[in-house]
Amino acid sequence: MATQSAQWPTAPVIRRRSPLAWISDHLLGFLTALIFVFMLLPNLVILVMSFNQPIGKYDYVWNKFSLHAWAHPCATQELCTSMSLSLRIGAIATVVATLLGTMIAFAMVRHRFKARSGINALLFLPMAAPEVVMGATLTALFFNTIGPGSLGFWTITIAHVMFCLSYVVVTVKSRLAGMDPTLERAAQDLYATPTQTFMKVTLPLVAPGIAAAALLSFALSVDDYIITAFTAGQRETFPMFIFGSVQRAYPAQINVIGSLMLIVTMLIIAASTALGRMRATRR
Structure with missing residues (x-):
């Protein structure tokens, strides 16, 4: 009989990784966590x-x-x-800027006209120009047209609409550019009218971009200080009140208002995320 030599199992070779390899594997996660801590730590301190x-x-x-x-x-x-004034101005500026910006975004994406490239470049000027320059320009405009005594609620609102408009156009344009045009053509092939196509297909697809633009506009309006200081006159918004409080007194109620704004924002984000997941599971 042929004898077979016994084969003994060999022990696995353990290769030790160098510390540099471990650091390179975990560096991205560490930096991401560090950035989130850096951004959220001031909010936690305020809370x-x-x-x-x-x-x-x-x-x-x-x-x-x-x-x-x-x-x-x-x-x-x-x-x-001051908080009530900021909320009222933010609500009006958000509605007006969202409506106008959405229409401009549709015109820029869906139509071709001669001044399209020029308008596209002009829309970035409020985002690129310093707020001090924009505030001083608006102040000179309002002073020359309505007089210095008329600065107040509506001049602040007009100024906020003007600088929020660019952000709305850019946000909605990016959403429209990523939308599949064949979906609208499929609705038209199924004998849907232009109104039905817009209400049933286009608007639901663009709605997340419009909602994001509206939230961004509201946050920018409530948060703005520089442009508001130039156009407020005798009115005082919440950021202006905080700036003045730092010089004379800083009550704990300011932190309460800031914490409430943070909590409401987080609840809105959580609700939108949950709603999106519910829609995805239904599909």
């Missing part, structure tokens, strides 16, 4: 300091836990008045 009972006029140093600021968010009348 924590909103539960502080400060000593004196400035809520800069932690003293002790308190719900007084949350129970009385309008401790100063100027705070809630």
